[in-house]
Amino acid sequence: MDNVITTEGLTKRFGDKTAVDGLDLRVKKGEIFGFLGPNGAGKTTTIRLITTLENKDSGTVRLNGYDIEKDRIKAKTSIGVIQQHLSLDNDLTVMENLVCHAMFHKLPKDVRKERVEQLIEYLEIGEYRDYKVTSLSGGWKKRVSIACALIHEPTILFLDEPTVGLDIQARRLIWDIVRKLNSDEKTVFLTTHYIEEAEALCDRVAFINQGRIIALGTPEELCRKVGSTAVEYFDGTRKTNYMYFEDRERANEFVNTLDTKDTVIIRNTNLEDCFVELTGKKVVAE
Amino acid sequence: MTFDHLREIYCVAWGDMRFLRHTIGSVMIMSLVSPLLYLLAFGYGLGQGQTMEGVSYIAFIIPGIVALTALSASFSSTSARMNVQRLYYRNFDEMMLCPLRDSSIVIGKSMLGIVRGLLSCAIIFAIGLILSDDLMLTPLFVLTLIVSCFTFSLLGESAALLAKSHQSMATFSSLVILPMTFLCGTFFSVSSMPDWFQAILYALPLTYSSTLMRESSLGWEYSWIFLAVLSAFAVAFYAINIYLLKTRKI
Numbered sequence: 013m014d015n016v017i018t019t020e021g022l023t024k025r026f027g028d029k030t031a032v033d034g035l036d037l038r039v040k041k042g043e044i045f046g047f048l049g050p051n052g053a054g055k056t057t058t059i060r061l062i063t064t065l066e067n068k069d070s071g072t073v074r075l076n077g078y079d080i081e082k083d084r085i086k087a088k089t090s091i092g093v094i095q096q097h098l099s100l101d102n103d104l105t106v107m108e109n110l111v112c113h114a115m116f117h118k119l120p121k122d123v124r125k126e127r128v129e130q131l132i133e134y135l136e137i138g139e140y141r142d143y144k145v146t147s148l149s150g151g152w153k154k155r156v157s158i159a160c161a162l163i164h165e166p167t168i169l170f171l172d173e174p175t176v177g178l179d180i181q182a183r184r185l186i187w188d189i190v191r192k193l194n195s196d197e198k199t200v201f202l203t204t205h206y207i208e209e210a211e212a213l214c215d216r217v218a219f220i221n222q223g224r225i226i227a228l229g230t231p232e233e234l235c236r237k238v239g240s241t242a243v244e245y246f247d248g249t250r251k252t253n254y255m256y257f258e259d260r261e262r263a264n265e266f267v268n269t270l271d272t273k274d275t276v277i278i279r280n281t282n283l284e285d286c287f288v289e290l291t292g293k294k295v296v297a298e
Numbered sequence: 299m300t301f302d303h304l305r306e307i308y309c310v311a312w313g314d315m316r317f318l319r320h321t322i323g324s325v326m327i328m329s330l331v332s333p334l335l336y337l338l339a340f341g342y343g344l345g346q347g348q349t350m351e352g353v354s355y356i357a358f359i360i361p362g363i364v365a366l367t368a369l370s371a372s373f374s375s376t377s378a379r380m381n382v383q384r385l386y387y388r389n390f391d392e393m394m395l396c397p398l399r400d401s402s403i404v405i406g407k408s409m410l411g412i413v414r415g416l417l418s419c420a421i422i423f424a425i426g427l428i429l430s431d432d433l434m435l436t437p438l439f440v441l442t443l444i445v446s447c448f449t450f451s452l453l454g455e456s457a458a459l460l461a462k463s464h465q466s467m468a469t470f471s472s473l474v475i476l477p478m479t480f481l482c483g484t485f486f487s488v489s490s491m492p493d494w495f496q497a498i499l500y501a502l503p504l505t506y507s508s509t510l511m512r513e514s515s516l517g518w519e520y521s522w523i524f525l526a527v528l529s530a531f532a533v534a535f536y537a538i539n540i541y542l543l544k545t546r547k548i
Contacts, residue, residue, distance in 0.1 A: 065546065
C-alpha cells in the first residue's frame with residue numbers, strides 16, 4: 013500500500029521549546045490514522061506543518077508523493093483540513109462560504125454547483141444556506157466547516173480535534189463522515205483527545221509526547237505492548253491503581269495476592285490505558 | 299501573468315466582493331464622512347477666498363482630499379477585513395491551505411481596498427468637479443488614482459499580516475496613517491515646509507500620491523518620476539507581503 017503522508021525528521025522549534033522533534037511518520041493510503049497525545053504534545057503543530065500552514069525548521073514532508081516545499085501547490089491540491097477552531101467567514105452566507113472554498117480549489121462552475129448542492133444535502137444545512145454564518149450555532153458552523161473541507165473531494169483529510177465541544181449528534185455525524193470517507197478509499201489523519209473516538213475509528217494510532225512519537229501501531233498492537241489484561245484496584249488510600257498483564261491467568265495470580273478483592277476489576281486493556289501508561293502523564297501503578 | 303493566475307486572483311477577491319456587496323451602503327457613508335468634513339472645514343471654513351500655487355484653495359485641496367480618501371478607504375478596508383479574517387474569524391488559514399499562489403493571494407486580497415478606494419474617490423472627485431472649474435478628469439488622474447489605491451491597499455495588507463492583535467492595528471493607524479493624512483501635501487504644499495521636514499514627507503507614499511493627483515487634475519506638468527516612486531512603494535509592499543506569506547511569519 014502506498015504512503016500518502018510521509019514525514020522524515022520533521023522538526024519545529026518555538027524559541028527554546030521543541031514542539032515537534034524529528035518526527036518520522038508514514039500514513040498509508042485509505043487508512044484512518046489517529047494522532048493522540050496530551051495537551052501541548054505537538055499534535056496541532058504537526059498538522060500545521062504537514063498542511064503547510066507552518067514552516068518547518070528541518071526535515072521533509074511529502075503529501076501524495078509531492079514535497080510540500082518544492083511542490084507546495086500540487087501537494088495542497090489533494091488535502092482537506094477541518095481545523096480545531098471554527099474558521100469560516102462570518103460576514104458571508106453559508107452558500108457564499110461554500111462557493112468561496114470551491115473557487116479557491118478552482119472547481120469549474122458546473123462541478124462547483126453540483127458539489128455545493130451535494131454537500132448541502134449530505135450535511136443537512138439546506139435550511140441555512142442563505143443565512144450569514146455569524147447567525148448559526150457552533151454545531152451548524154461545524155457542519156459548514158466540514159462541507160468546506162470536503163468541497164474539492166480531498167483524498168487526504170486532516171481533522172484536528174474535530175469533535176471538541178460538539179453535542180453527541182454532531183459528534184456521531186463526524187464519525188459517520190470519517191467512516192464514509194474511509195470506505196471511499198480516502199485517507200484520514202485525525203488528532204483527538206477522546207480515546208474512545210480513536211478506538212472506534214482508527215486503523216492505526218500514534219501517541220505523541222513532547223514532540224516525539226512514543227508508540228505507533230494498531231490499537232490491538234498497542235494494547236498488547238502494555239499488556240492485554242488490565243487489573244484496576246483501589247488501595248487503602250482510595251486511589252485507583254492499574255496493573256497490566258499479558259493474559260488473564262497472570263492477572264488472576266496478581267489479584268490473589270491482594271488483601272481485598274471487593275474493589276478489583278479485571279478487564280481487557282483499552283487504548284486509554286495505553287495512552288496513560290505510555291505518555292506517563294499519570295502514575296499508573298506503584 | 300497567465301490566465302490561471304488571473305483566475306486565482308478573481309477567486310481570492312470574490313468573497314471580499316460579496317462582503318462589499320453586503321455592506322456597501324454603510325461602508326460608503328462611513329468612508330465619505332471624513333473627506334467631506336475636511337472639505338467643509340478646510341475648503342470652506344479656513345480656505346474661503348484664498349489661493350494657493352495659482353489656483354483657488356478649494357481646487358488645491360480637492361486632489362489632496364482625494365489622495366487621502368484613497369489612503370483611508372483602501373488601507374482601512376483591506377487591513378480591517380484581513381485583520382478580522384486572520385485573528386478573529388481565523389479563516390485566512392483556509393485560503394493558505396488551498397492550492398493558490400502567494401502572489402494571487404496578495405493581489406486578490408488587495409482588490410477590496412482598490413474597489414472601495416476607487417468608489418469613494420470617484421464620489422469625492424465628482425463633488426470637486428462641481429465645486430471647482432479648475433479641476434478636470436484626465437487619464438493621468440485615473441492612472442494615479444489606481445496606482446495609489448493599489449499601493450495603499452498593499453500597505454493595509456502588510457499592516458494586517460504583521461499585526462499581532464486588533465490593538466496593534468489601531469496603533470499602526472494612529473502612528474502612521476493619521477500623520478500621513480495631514481502632512482503629506484494634502485492640505486498644503488509640501489514645499490512650504492522646512493527642508494528637513496520635506497525629506498521626511500518624501501519618504502511617505504501619500505506625498506507622491508497627492509502631488510500627482512494635483513498635477514494631473516489641475517493640468518500642471520506631470521512628475522513621472524513621482525509615479526515611478528509611488529509604484530516602487532507598491533512593489534516594496536507587495537514584496538513584504540509575499541515574504542510574510544512565504545515564510546509564514548504571520
